[in-house]
Structure formats: structure tokens, C-alpha cells
Amino acid sequence: MIAQAIFYVLAVLTVGSSAIVAFSRNIVRSTFALLGAFMGVVGIYVLLAADFVAMIQLLVYVGGILVLTLFAVMLTQGIADVTISNRAVGRLPALIISAVAAGIMIFAVFRTPWRQSARIIVAPTTYGIGNAFLGPYALPFELASIVLLAALIGAVVISRPLDRGVSNRLSNEE
Amino acid sequence: MAPPSYYMILSAVLFCIGVSGVLLRRNVLIIFMSIELMLNAVNLAFVSLSRAWGSVDGQSIVFFVMTVAAAEAAVGLGIILATFRNRATVNADEINLMRW
Incomplete structure (x- = not known):
């Protein structure tokens, strides 16, 4: 309750x-x-x-x-200047798309017989998740760490201002 | 304990708010936040079903979704800031660097 x-x-x-x-x-x-x-x-x-x-x-x-x-x-x-709605889609089609998507999903939720576990287990989940990461999900876990490392390096490279050598070369080419 | 369908409907509503945010708004930062909302909605569905099935697989997958979300935040915001430095705009219609 x-x-x-x-x-x-x-x-x-x-x-x-x-x-x-x-x-x-x-x-x-x-x-x-x-x-x-x-x-x-x-x-x-x-x-x-x-x-x-x-x-x-x-x-x-x-x-x-x-x-x-x-x-x-x-x-x-x-x-704050950009407040207008998207020109590419338009307001009405966007709302229709969202409403139709919501309708389909809620309809599917009501149509599905959801299974519910009978008893409420209140226990730490860390044990099970840790075992999953070291067992069946070991490879995805390692891949996720590589993806994260690559993303962090990429973010540093993208958001850093151009260094002088590169910008000189770019302005020489122009 | 509310039945799983309640959580699924909440997740669906959250996802559709994210979809309409992406479709309606032109500010790339709002579009970015709406994508985060959609990722949250999917995580919510995973956790509620993991609860309903009494297994931790759903929660493990949520961890991977969060990894992707963190990577997306770092790279996406880096791109937004770099674009803003070069073009001085956050309007998605004016960001057409890749178009020729």
C-alpha cells in the first residue's frame, strides 16, 4: 500500500x-x-x-x-536563443509520432501477461551482479572498458583547441 | 509492490517524452538531454523486468547501457563544445558541417 x-x-x-x-x-x-x-x-x-x-x-x-x-x-x-521547434519535422507531426509510439507501447504493456516473482527478495544484488561480470558477461565487461577508454581519449582530442602547428598548416593551405 | 506493468507504462511514457523532445526541439543540448531520458526509460524497463523475473541479468545490462551513456556524454558534449567554438551555434539546423 x-x-x-x-x-x-x-x-x-x-x-x-x-x-x-x-x-x-x-x-x-x-x-x-x-x-x-x-x-x-x-x-x-x-x-x-x-x-x-x-x-x-x-x-x-x-x-x-x-x-x-x-x-x-x-x-x-x-x-537561450534557440527555443523554436524543429523545422525539419514540425510540431504537429512530431506530436503525432510521439503519441502513436506511446499508444503502441502502452497497448503492448496491457496485452502482455507480465510475470511477477511471488516473493519479494530484499537482498544485496552486488553479489549476483559481480558474479555475472566475472562469469557470463566477462567479455562484454572488458569491451565496455575499452569503449570507455576510447571515448575518453576521443573526447579529449575533440574538445582540445587545435595546437599551433596544425592551425598554421591549415591557414597555410587556405 | 506495484505490478511490472506500472513500471513498464512509466518507462513508455518517459521514452515518449524523450522522443518528442528530440523531434520538437532544435537545441542540440536539449536533444542530448532527451536522449539521456530515453536511455533512462530503457534502463527502468530493464530493472523492473529484472525484478519481476528475480534475476540480475537485466541489472547487468543496465550497467552496460550506463557505460555507453557515459561515453556518449563525454564525446557528445565534446563535439557540441567544439562545434560551438567553430560555428557559434547550438541550433541543430545550422550544424551541417558534414553536408556538401
Whole structure:
């Protein structure tokens, strides 16, 4: 009963914040609303007894991605100028596409007989996840670390200003 | 304990908000945030089904999704900042460097 009430509160927080993120005219407000959306999802993970995933969500999304996004928002001036809707798609077709997608998904949710585990197990999930990473998911785990390393090096290369030798060569070619 | 269908509907709603954000907005940073919302929606579906099935496989996959999201954030924001430095715009319609 009380879990149901908590679920509704978290769902309203998550959906409301997400709507602000997607539809707000003010980008700083959007970015801060992203915090509400991520925190709502953290709460739902805790409600689902997924302790490891909840903490990782808190560290990676709130502590990492959100702060990075905030930096990007603050570092780009004149960012509030772009508030108009997308020219390529148009407002009405975009809303129709989203509504149809939502309708199909919710229809599928109601049509599917969802299986529910009978008993509620409240136990740390880290043991099982750790075994999964060292057992069946060992190769994907290593690949993920290589992808992350490559992405970090790529991000450094992309966001660094051009060094003098390269820019001289570029201006000589022009 | 709410049944799994509640969580799936929440996930579907969250995903569609992300889709409409990507389709409606022209600011690349908002599009980026909407993509993060969609990734979150998928993670939510994975965790709720992992709970319903009493297995940790879904939660392991969420970890990989988060890895990809972190890589995407680092590279994506780097590209956005580099584009902004060169073109002084965050309007997705004006970013056509790859077009000829």
C-alpha cells in the first residue's frame, strides 16, 4: 500500500521533470529539471530493490553526466536563443509520432501477461551482479572498458583547441 | 509492490517524452538531454523486468547501457563544445558541417 503511494509520487516527479526537460523554454531550467528526472529514477530503482544500479545511477548520471551537461550549458553563451521547434519535422507531426509510439507501447504493456516473482527478495544484488561480470558477461565487461577508454581519449582530442602547428598548416593551405 | 506493468507504462511514457523532445526541439543540448531520458526509460524497463523475473541479468545490462551513456556524454558534449567554438551555434539546423 505505502509502496504504491511512493511509486506514484516518484512517477509524478520523474514524468513531470522529464516534461520540463523536453518542453521548457529555458535551457538552464531544463538542465536542472534533469536532476529531478534522474533522482526520480534513482528512487524507483530503490523501490525495485536494485541497490547497486541505484547507486551507479546516482554516481554516473547525477554526479557525472548532469554536471558535464551543466558545464556545457554554461559554457555556450547565447544558448537561450534557440527555443523554436524543429523545422525539419514540425510540431504537429512530431506530436503525432510521439503519441502513436506511446499508444503502441502502452497497448503492448496491457496485452502482455507480465510475470511477477511471488516473493519479494530484499537482498544485496552486488553479489549476483559481480558474479555475472566475472562469469557470463566477462567479455562484454572488458569491451565496455575499452569503449570507455576510447571515448575518453576521443573526447579529449575533440574538445582540445587545435595546437599551433596544425592551425598554421591549415591557414597555410587556405 | 506495484505490478511490472506500472513500471513498464512509466518507462513508455518517459521514452515518449524523450522522443518528442528530440523531434520538437532544435537545441542540440536539449536533444542530448532527451536522449539521456530515453536511455533512462530503457534502463527502468530493464530493472523492473529484472525484478519481476528475480534475476540480475537485466541489472547487468543496465550497467552496460550506463557505460555507453557515459561515453556518449563525454564525446557528445565534446563535439557540441567544439562545434560551438567553430560555428557559434547550438541550433541543430545550422550544424551541417558534414553536408556538401
